[in-house]
Each structure stands twice: as C-alpha cells, then as structure tokens.
Amino acid sequence: MRAVLIFARFTLREAIRKKMVLGVLLLSALFVGMYAYGFSSLKSNFSERVATGDVPPIDFPVFASVMVQLGFYTVNFLSGVMAIFASVGSVAGEVDGGTFHAIVPKPVRRWHIVVGKWLGYAVMLTVYVSLMCLSVLLVSRFIGGFVPPNMVLSSALVVLVSLLLLSLTVLGSTFFSSLTNGIIVFMLYGVALMGGVVEQIGRFLQNETLTNIGVITSLVIPSDAVWRLASSLLQRSGDLSVQVIQTPFTASAQPSLPMVIYAVCYALAAVSLSTLVFSRRDL
Amino acid sequence: MQGPAHSGGTGCRTSTGVAVTIEAGPAIYVENLRKVYGDKVAVESLSLQVEHGEVFGFLGPNGAGKTTTIKMLNGLVRPTAGRLSVLGRALGDPEARRRIGFLPEQFRFHEWLRAAEFLDFHGSLYGLSRAERRERIPGALNLVGLEGRAESRLRTFSKGMLQRIGIAQAVIADPKLVFLDEPTSALDPLGRRDVRDIIRTLQSRGVTVFLNSHLLGEVEVVCDRVAIVTEGRVAAMGTTTELLSGDHVVEVDARNVSETLLAEIQRRYSVLETNALPASATRQTGSSLQMMVNPVIADCRFSLSIADSAVPALVELLVRDGAAIHALVPRQRSLEDLFVEIVQIGGDR
Numbered sequence: 001m002r003a004v005l006i007f008a009r010f011t012l013r014e015a016i017r018k019k020m021v022l023g024v025l026l027l028s029a030l031f032v033g034m035y036a037y038g039f040s041s042l043k044s045n046f047s048e049r050v051a052t053g054d055v056p057p058i059d060f061p062v063f064a065s066v067m068v069q070l071g072f073y074t075v076n077f078l079s080g081v082m083a084i085f086a087s088v089g090s091v092a093g094e095v096d097g098g099t100f101h102a103i104v105p106k107p108v109r110r111w112h113i114v115v116g117k118w119l120g121y122a123v124m125l126t127v128y129v130s131l132m133c134l135s136v137l138l139v140s141r142f143i144g145g146f147v148p149p150n151m152v153l154s155s156a157l158v159v160l161v162s163l164l165l166l167s168l169t170v171l172g173s174t175f176f177s178s179l180t181n182g183i184i185v186f187m188l189y190g191v192a193l194m195g196g197v198v199e200q201i202g203r204f205l206q207n208e209t210l211t212n213i214g215v216i217t218s219l220v221i222p223s224d225a226v227w228r229l230a231s232s233l234l235q236r237s238g239d240l241s242v243q244v245i246q247t248p249f250t251a252s253a254q255p256s257l258p259m260v261i262y263a264v265c266y267a268l269a270a271v272s273l274s275t276l277v278f279s280r281r282d283l
Numbered sequence: 284m285q286g287p288a289h290s291g292g293t294g295c296r297t298s299t300g301v302a303v304t305i306e307a308g309p310a311i312y313v314e315n316l317r318k319v320y321g322d323k324v325a326v327e328s329l330s331l332q333v334e335h336g337e338v339f340g341f342l343g344p345n346g347a348g349k350t351t352t353i354k355m356l357n358g359l360v361r362p363t364a365g366r367l368s369v370l371g372r373a374l375g376d377p378e379a380r381r382r383i384g385f386l387p388e389q390f391r392f393h394e395w396l397r398a399a400e401f402l403d404f405h406g407s408l409y410g411l412s413r414a415e416r417r418e419r420i421p422g423a424l425n426l427v428g429l430e431g432r433a434e435s436r437l438r439t440f441s442k443g444m445l446q447r448i449g450i451a452q453a454v455i456a457d458p459k460l461v462f463l464d465e466p467t468s469a470l471d472p473l474g475r476r477d478v479r480d481i482i483r484t485l486q487s488r489g490v491t492v493f494l495n496s497h498l499l500g501e502v503e504v505v506c507d508r509v510a511i512v513t514e515g516r517v518a519a520m521g522t523t524t525e526l527l528s529g530d531h532v533v534e535v536d537a538r539n540v541s542e543t544l545l546a547e548i549q550r551r552y553s554v555l556e557t558n559a560l561p562a563s564a565t566r567q568t569g570s571s572l573q574m575m576v577n578p579v580i581a582d583c584r585f586s587l588s589i590a591d592s593a594v595p596a597l598v599e600l601l602v603r604d605g606a607a608i609h610a611l612v613p614r615q616r617s618l619e620d621l622f623v624e625i626v627q628i629g630g631d632r
Contacts, residue, residue, distance in 0.1 A: 006407050017395045101387035102452060105357035106408035107380035282320075283359040 003108040007116020008123065015086065015124055024082060024128065031078070032135045035071055039143045042067065064146035069231055071136035072158060076227050079129045079162040084185050086124070087169045089178035090117045091278055096177060100283055111275035118170050118271055125162040133158060150233040157230035157260070161223050164263055165189060167270035168221065174277040188221045196224035222263040229259060308371050310335045310460050310491040311356065316365035317515075318351050325351040327515030329365070333508070335459075338482060338492040340502035340523075342618075343512035344626050349495050350388050352512075353464050356493075357385050370460055381409060384453030388464035388495070390446055392437055398424065398448055399433040402455055409456035416455075423451040426484070428477055442469035450481060460491045467498060479505055503618040511625050518625045527616045530588045536610040537601055540583040544604040552597070553588040555623050588616065588624055 015021050046060050091114065094100045104110060133155035140146045148154075165185070172181040199214020201207070218225035311333035318326040326348035333339045343349050354360040356367065358375050372379035392401060399420050406416040424430050427447035437445065446469045453461055463482075467475045475498070482505050485492055496502050502509060503523055510520040519526060532555065540559070548554065559580045583606075589597060594613065601608055 002410075003408070006404075010404060014393070014395065098387070098389040098391035099393055101354075101359060101389055102385065102392065102405070102449065103408065104359055105380065105383065105385045106405070107377040107410060108408055109377075280361070282361060283354070 003112035004116040004119060006108075007113055008119040011090075011117045011120025012124060015120070020086060021124070028078070028128075028132060028135075031074065032132075032139070035074075035136065036139045036143055039064075039067055039139050043144055060144075061146055064140060064144045065148060065235055067144065068136060068140045068146065068148045069234055071139070072133065072154065072230065072234060073227075075129060075132040075136060076158045076161055076230070079125060079132070079158065080165050080189060080223065082128065083121070083125055083162040083165040084169050084182065084189065087117070087121045087166050087173065088182040088185070089173060090114075090121070090170050091173040091274070092176060092178045092181060093173075095281075095283060104283060110279045114170065114174070114275045114278050115271065118166065118274075121166050121170075122163055125166060126159050129159045129162055130155060148234045154230040154233045157226050157233070160260070160263060160267075161226050161230075164223055164226065164267045164270075167267040167274075171270040171274040171277075174274045174281065189223060192217055192221045192224040195220075196228055218259070219262075222259060222266055225259050226263045229256060308368075309333055310337070310370060311339075311493065312366070312368045313352075313356070314366040316352065316355060316367055317363045318348070318355060318360060319363045324515060326355075329512065329515060329517060331510050331517055331520060333491060333493060335491055336486070336489045337507045338486050338494060338505055340506035340509040341493060341495045341512065342497075342499065342502060342509060342622060343518075347512045348515040349512055350464060353385075353388075353462055353493070353495060357383070357462060381456065382459040384456065384458035384461040386446075386449045386453045386461075386463045386466055388468075390449040392445065392449065392452075394438040394440075395436065397434050397436050398429060398440075401437055401448060402451055405452045406455045411456060419455055419457075423455050426454065426481060427451045443471065443474050446470060447474070447477075450478070454481075454485070458490060460493065461485060462493045462495075464495045465497065466494070467496065467501065475501060499618040499622055509618065511622060513626055519621065523618065526621055527618065530590055530616055531594075531613045532586055532616045532620050533589050533594060533597070534584070534586040534610070534612045534614065535597075535601070535608070536584045538581060538583070538607040538609060540580045540601070540606045541577045541604055542580065543577055544601070544606065545580065545583065545585075548585070548587070548597075548600070552593075553624055555586045555588060555620050555627075557583075557585040559583040559585070586620075588620060 042063060043060075046056065046063065049056055089096075094103075100113075103113065133151075137148070137151055137155075140148065168188070169181065169185045172185050175181070176184065195214045195217025198210050199218070202210025202212075202214055309332045311331070313332070314330045316326055316329040318324075329348065329352055341349055341353070351360060355362050356369060356374075358380070362374075367374055369376075370379040370382055393404075396404065402420045402423055403416050406419065411419070420433070421430065424433055427450050429444065429447055429451065432440075432444070437448065440448065446466065450463070450466060453463070463478075467478050470478060479501060482492055482494065494502065494506060506523060508520070508522050509526060510517050512518065530553075545557070545559065549557075560582045587597075591613075594611075598608065598611065
C-alpha cells in the first residue's frame with residue numbers, strides 16, 4: 001500500500017508540476033464565469049418578461065433545471081476529456097520514454113505502479129469533478145434560486161463517468177502507444193455519446209434495432225449510460241421510482257442501478273486487467 | 284526460475300540496521316538463460332556466475348544480448364528459459380531488489396524533478412525512510428560530483444549529468460550489487476575517470492559491480508573478472524590476467540609481402556588486424572618450369588595473436604618469402620585484442 005501511495009502522490013505532483021492542473025483550473029474558472037453570466041442573464045430576462053406581463057409559457061424552474069443539466073453535461077464532458085488525456089500515456093508514455101527502466105527494478109510490484117498512478121489521477125478527477133459540480137450547483141442556487149434534486153448522487157455519478165474513462169484509458173495505455181490509445185479511447189467515448197442518442201431516438205420511435213444498438217454500446221462503454229442516469233436523477237424529485245419529468249434532455253426509460261453496478265465492475269475489471277497486462281510485459 | 288540450492292546463509296547487517304540474510308553462494312547466478320522475442324533469439328543460452336565483491340565486466344558486440352541479459356537480471360524482461368538468482372534469491376524477490384542498484388542503458392528520468400527530489404523519489408521506492416533519504420541524498424550527490432545541483436531541475440542537466448544522477452540513484456540505498464549498463468556512454472574523459480573512481484569506491488566497500496561497457500580499456504583497468512558474450516553465449520570468461528596471459532600480440536610492419544604469404548599467415552595464425560595496401564607489383568616465383576605470378580603488397584601491416592615460442596617461425600616464414608621486415612613488435616595482449624579475436628571467430632563481423 002505504501003508503494004501505491006508513493007506512485008499516487010508522484011502522479012499528482014507530476015500533474016501539478018507540468019502545469020496540467022493550472023491550465024485546467026484556469027479554463028474551468030472561465031467556464032464557471034460564463035455559466036454564471038449566462039444563468040444570471042436568463043434569470044433577469046425571465047424576470048423582465050414577467051414584469052412586463054409577457055409571461056413565458058414555461059415556469060422558470062424548468063429553465064433552471066435545463067441550465068443545471070447543461071452545466072453538468074459540460075462538466076461531464078470536460079472531465080471525460082481530462083480523464084482520457086491526463087492518463088493517455090500513464091503506462092505507454094513511461095515505457096516509450098524509458099523512465100520505467102529505473103523504476104520497475106526497485107522493490108515494488110508492477111501492480112503498485114499501475115494502481116498508484118490510477119489512484120493519483122482518480123483523486124485529481126474526483127476533486128475536480130466535485131468542485132465543478134459544486135460550482136454549477138452554487139450558481140444555480142444563488143443566481144437562479146433553484147436547487148435540483150439528487151445533487152450529491154448525480155455528482156457522484158459524474159465522478160464515476162470520469163473514473164470509468166480513466167480506467168479504460170489506463171488499460172489501453174498498457175497495450176498501445178499514447179497516440180493510438182488516445183485515438184481509440186476518444187473514439188469509444190464518442191461512440192458512447194452517439195450510442196446514447198441512438199438509444200433515445202430508438203425508444204422515442206419505438207424502433208427496437210436502434211434501441212438495441214444503444215444498449216450494446218452502453219455495454220461496450222457505459223460512460224454515456226451512467227451520465228444519462230445522472231441527468232435523469234437531477235430532474236427527479238426524490239427517490240428513483242418517481243416518474244421522470246419530460247424535457248428535451250430525457251427519454252422515457254432510463255438506465256438505473258444495475259447499470260451503475262455494471263459500470264463500477266467495468267472500471268474495476270479494466271484496472272485489474274491493466275495490472276495483469278503490465279505485469280507480464282517486457283520493458 | 285529458482286536459484287541454485289545453497290546451504291546455510293551468512294548474516295549481513297545493513298546500514299539501516301535491519302539484518303538481511305544474504306545466502307552463501309554467488310552474487311549473480313545465471314544458468315542457460317534464454318530469451319526469444321517472437322522468432323528472434325536475443326539471448327541464446329547464457330551461463331555465468333559473479334562472486335560477492337567482484338567487479339565483473341560484461342562485454343560483447345552490439346546485439347550480443349548484453350542489455351537483454353541485464354534487463355532479465357533486473358526484472359524488466361521475463362526470461363524464456365533458464366535459471367537465475369540474484370544475491371542468492373529468486374528473481375523478483377523484494378528483499379534482493381532492496382539491495383540492488385541499477386543504472387539502465389537508456390537512462391531517461393522524469394525531467395520535471397529537481398535532482399534532490401529525484402533521489403528522494405527513488406530512495407522512497409527502495410523503502411528508505413524520510414530521515415534516511417535526507418541523510419543520504421547529499422552523500423550520493425557528492426559521490427557523483429553533483430553537489431550544489433540538488434535544487435536544479437533534471438531538465439536543465441546535460442546528458443553526462445543525467446548519467447551521473449542515474450548512478451547516484453543506483454547507489455542511494457547502499458546496495459550490495461550494482462548493475463551499470465554503459466555508465467560512461469555520455470561522459471567526457473574526466474567523467475569517465477570519475478566513474479572509474481566511483482566503481483573503485485564501491486569495490487572498496489565490498490559492493491559487487493556488474494559493468495557493461497564498450498570501453499575495453501576501462502574495463503581492463505577496473506574489472507576483476509570479465510565475460511565476453513557473442514550471439515547470446517559466453518565466449519570467454521575469467522580474470523583479466525587469465526584471459527590475457529599466454530599468447531602475445533605481435534605487430535608486424537613488412538614490405539613486399541606476397542598475397543599468398545599473407546593468406547598463409549592468416550591461415551596459420553590468429554590475425555587480429557590487417558592493414559595492407561593493394562598489391563602494386565608482381566613477383567615471379569617458382570622454378571623456370573613452373574613460373575608463378577604472385578602479386579606483392581608493398582606496404583603491409585598486421586597484428587596477430589601468437590605464442591612467444593612461435594615468433595621465430597613467423598620471422599622465418601616472412602624472410603623466406605622475400606618480405607622485408609621493418610618492424611616486429613611483441614606486446615602484452617589487451618582486452619581489445621581478445622575481444623576482436625573472439626568476435627571475429629563469432630562470424631559475421
């Protein structure tokens with residue numbers, strides 16, 4: 001465990017030193033600023049219309065809910081991109097660069113290295129996603145006066161999405177070069193996004209083929225399925241059994257608890273497999 | 284992948300105060316080690332033994348499988364077959380790894396680290412406590428001549444400095460066995476001398492050093508024992524005195540050497556080097572009945588490995604053929620002579 005923590009700390013320190021953290025924080029601050037500006041502009045626009053008697057047909061909480069979902073969607077997407085690009089060379093980069101030659105012979109197990117690096121990125125992503133979700137929720141609460149349901153659970157699911165992508169990328173990194181791995185995982189991520197849309201269209205049109213394509217995609221890479229669950233939770237009032245409010249961002253049937261369990265197992269399997277692959281690899 | 288069975292064991296107290304049992308027997312034991320990548324044989328069948336406290340030179344031409352062997356001994360590459368043990372332990376044993384230092388040939392490090400942080404990180408991988416690391420880092424930097432650079436980032440280091448910090452990393456945990464794979468490849472002559480001194484310091488502390496180097500002169504000066512590897516096998520192994528005793532090397536500078544004579548010499552003796560101008564004239568030899576035209580080399584220099592007692596016969600052979608001997612200098616064989624001889628026998632070079 002001690003060795004795992006050494007590598008986790010080292011990974012975090014590397015991310016800070018290489019100014020990855022700084023860059024991400026600056027751009028995220030920009031996003032939060034723009035998000036807050038947009039939210040307040042929407043709010044004042046709505047209030048203006050109410051004041052002039054031109055009351056919009058939809059209540060403000062619906063707009064606010066959509067805004068929160070947009071915010072979470074952006075956080076979800078950004079953290080996914082960050083998970084992939086931060087860890088794309090986590091193993092391959094060090095193998096290609098030769099830095100492992102002096103590290104692997106040390107009295108540490110190879111799985112310590114892989115799990116330690118994974119943990120370092122996982123901590124970074126968890127803190128990042130939590131901060132970003134919190135920012136979105138604070139903007140919604142204090143600028144829009146709106147508090148969505150299931151805030152903590154939805155945020156946790158967005159964290160899960162990023163950890164899932166991280167695990168998949170670390171696994172890819174034990175097989176492929178950084179560039180190849182980046183392309184492959186990012187394409188899978190894109191496929192998952194499309195698969196989600198296809199599934200929703202399929203359900204809307206009651207087309208079984210499209211629905212099945214979506215479901216299969218979710219099994220291959222469950223990132224979007226977990227996101228859709230997070231998104232639907234943000235719109236529900238209370239527990240999971242309550243009927244979903246219909247908005248353009250939801251579909252009639254949502255993936256649920258089994259999908260979350262599947263996603264967690266998926267991530268664990270990916271990390272385990274990556275330690276196995278790396279343990280057998282010649283360097 | 285079990286090491287040889289050793290009976291008993293000797294206790295060895297480390298500087299950290301933890302008693303570590305280093306079993307009796309060799310520091311490194313390798314038997315019929317083999318590595319195959321796909322259909323390419325990197326190491327054919329290698330056997331060697333390195334005793335505790337020895338400085339062992341590991342030599343051979345490029346592609347002989349030296350680095351692959353060192354990688355196998357350090358757990359970077361899995362052997363296809365063979366038995367090996369390091370410090371009396373099976374490969375990968377954490378207790379043995381704690382006592383092993385390694386400077387890889389491809390010494391690439393995390394260049395965003397400062398020198399002291401780099402050593403701190405590697406020290407922590409060895410399991411050294413914070414206090415131990417703090418205590419040892421200045422000494423390690425001092426040993427490799429990088430004192431005063433503790434706070435410099437590795438990014439700003441020259442190749443030679445990176446190689447030095449790599450050596451510091453290999454000795455930070457006070458190892459019993461150190462592998463140095465081409466430790467002087469990026470160093471200038473002064474740096475090489477420094478590394479030689481470092482090896483001697485390690486030797487005086489009883490550390491076993493496994494040295495892979497192309498600089499044969501250097502190996503000759505510093506190593507107790509040497510193995511020469513060609514095509515994944517040990518072609519010669521022994522102490523430098525053993526390997527270099529016996530035959531002398533004779534350097535010959537002669538004029539008017541016929542091509543047939545040169546061919547004859549190459550057939551009879553182990554010629555290390557030939558430096559002959561192309562034949563510029565011919566000479567008629569033989570009786571009037573059977574005249575032969577034989578091309579003659581005006582300026583011919585060659586060196587060969589020869590027993591002391593055989594030198595007069597060589598002189599006679601040259602003189603009888605009508606060659607004019609300008610110089611014939613016998614000298615002690617060097618490791619380079621032996622190396623060239625062995626590698627030439629090996630074939631394609």
